[in-house]
Amino acid sequence: MLNRKKAPAIKDAVNMSLHLPPYVAFTLSNGVPVYTVQAGSQEVLQVELLFFAGLWHEQQELLSATTNFLLKNGTKNKTAFQLNEQVEYYGAYLSRGCFNDVSNITLHCLNKHLPHLLPVVSEILTESVFPEDELVIYKNNQLQRLDINLKKCEFVGNRLIDEYVYGRNHPYGRYSTAEAFENVQREQLLDFYQSYYVSGNCIILVSGKLPADLEQQLNQSLGHLPLQGNRPNITPIATAPLVEKKHRVNNDEQGIQGAIRIARPFPTRHHPDFLGMQVLNNVLGGYFSSRLMNNIREDKGYTYGIHSYIQSHLHHASLHISTEAGREVCEPAIAEIYKEMSLLCNEPVSAEELGLVRNYMMGGLLGDLDGPFQIMSRWKTYLLNNLPPDYFQQSLQTIRSITPDQLQQLAQQYLQPDSFYELVVV
């Protein structure tokens, strides 16, 4: 008779051998570095061009995001429609994104179509013209979208908490306003484009089942462009955290939920506490059986979900707790969040719970490394942050060996309730 009360034996994920498949690097004729990861069985590719053209690098608000968005909205000889059609005809996706430190252009395609698509990438990196008409459409539609987003408590909450932690004018604390949209002019986009894309600093990441002539194809389309292969010099920008820690914002009289945001500054990936703190973060609110989920969702039913995470930018970082809870239970939820922090400060995590978190994190890593794009995504983080090549092994080592005492010390240092900014937006 099957004993269903008894769990089958498991192999501790902690003991599983895990290694991050290495990348292969080469340099294009113009000096642009290319990092490649060969994996997967489908004939697909992801080609990501990274530029140091994020918010950090703009002299005027919204220049980086607007330039990035409009990159493929018209070149000397092609309209936005024609560019899109050329990409979409081959079933490919050409997306672009702008973030706090960097921005990108990313191509996803079937290998067989790459020769037809790289020329489009090259064209938007040399001949984009940022048509006035496209800029007007973009501004109007973005303004309307902003109006709608400002009705959402979570959107307002995300903006304000970053402002508190980093400062309203810091590239990590800045957010869009109607006025800033109005101020963006075509000439400034062209300047930004020239400095940060046409002759900008670029890194190329390619993952998937790599075609044998990849290097040749890349060189042919991109190797002659006036891009810079070296890293730009970064001018430090000091954060300016707010003094006042506790905030309540009433955004909607009829609101039935509040966005709770609790955050504090935290060191970057280069700090020795960073890896250990990732383990502690999991215990607190980083997975389904975390303390916060167990208490605030699974015991009290105050929310659909609650999470803690480290928001890690290149030059500064912060630790966040984030949830949407019923309007009438926001204050009790906050009290419980602090209670969980204090508990981690006052009592060591049990060996059983730590074992659970270790296995969960290791299993997650194993799953995360399953696929070319996921492997590359990890390398991207390491490369952008200039982390040592053995960083992955260091992370594993930390997960395997960190002790309850060390976690408690980290909690005492980073989870003191009064060091946090606290915000509720209803």
Place this chain on the structure above:
Amino acid sequence: MIEFNRFVLSNGLRVLVHEDHTTPMAVVNVLYDVGARDEQPDKTGFAHLFEHLMFGGSGNIPDYDEPLQRAGGENNAYTTNDLTNYYCQLPVDNIETAFWLESDRMLGLAFSKKSLEVQRKVVCEEFKEHYLNKPYGDIWHKMRELCYQVHPYRWMTIGKELSHVEKANIEDVKSFFYKHYRPINAILVVAGAVETEQVKQLAEKWFGDIPSGEQYVRNLPVEPAQTEARHLDIYADVPANALIMAWHMDARLEPGYYAAELLTEILGDGGSSRLYQALVKERKILSALEVHHFGSSDKGLLAIESRLVNGVDHATAQAALEEELEKITREPVSATELQKVKNKTESMIVFEDMSLMNRASSLAHYELLGDANLMNTELEKYRSITADDLLRESQKIFRKQNSNTLYYHIRPTQHAE
């Protein structure tokens, strides 16, 4: 080509195995043939609430998540109008843990009162977060009621109203479980670095002795063909007007489905799609646009959701939209345009199949539709669609009397409460 083996246990549980020895992981996916369409009109949202309760402990195991995570796994689930699907991914060495957990909750839940009480609240917060406390959050509540008069697709999976979820009691939970969560109504898919023989043994060991249950016979009211255009106006505290239109289309396995899918792409997917180019870019009537369809097991909907540029009125936008739709019902699409959407479809399928989890859930879904191997013949079906097929299908779909139109208005301030 997605290879798989299939066998059926004596209790009726269908098992599919997809071997992929390139990954260190395994996926165990359990699909139950029950969705929001199987709910009573006065107890809507139940299939989804039930999905939450499936994590509240089973007969022999107090907590589902903890042992799975300890085995290095993670999991989630989703409910649609048609089905409920549970999936977990874990290192293949620990695959038996997933069999243990999934089989025990199929054998019998703990039916804990506390879990019901808490999950009712959790689902109410989910309801608020996604549908109530958000501009335009009620669009599909209203649209479904407009489009469907008798078929249970007229409510959303989250439920018609909060009170239905709040009123759910433990007796409802039990009867729902024994009616729908039986092996005879379930499909198990195991994918990853496994051998079919090994899966057979594990399936027999853990699921073999679960009582079969009664086959659920679905007998849903059939939505009568729509005979005249329907229209609804809503006024709400939103910053921009929105226009939503939907038309009835073929069910997932009906012949018109594939043409409807390609029409959806031609009209609204990507920066070179027709509606985006004509209405967002050239005429500057719409500020945001999304064209999609439901892909549902019973007859579905093809929908266009849009927001209007400030200052444009609904009638103008609707006329402009209909002008574009009229074009597609009048002239065959060009060879290039047709090839474009076929290439896109091919890409989409290849990218989706990269993930082991997607392969597993697709197999389960196609098995539910009647044949897991449909997964391997989809692309051919899309490739065989002709411009004439699209013309015929668009004429069938975009008829005035088949249309449902929602004008979502900015509530005038003088009427504000």
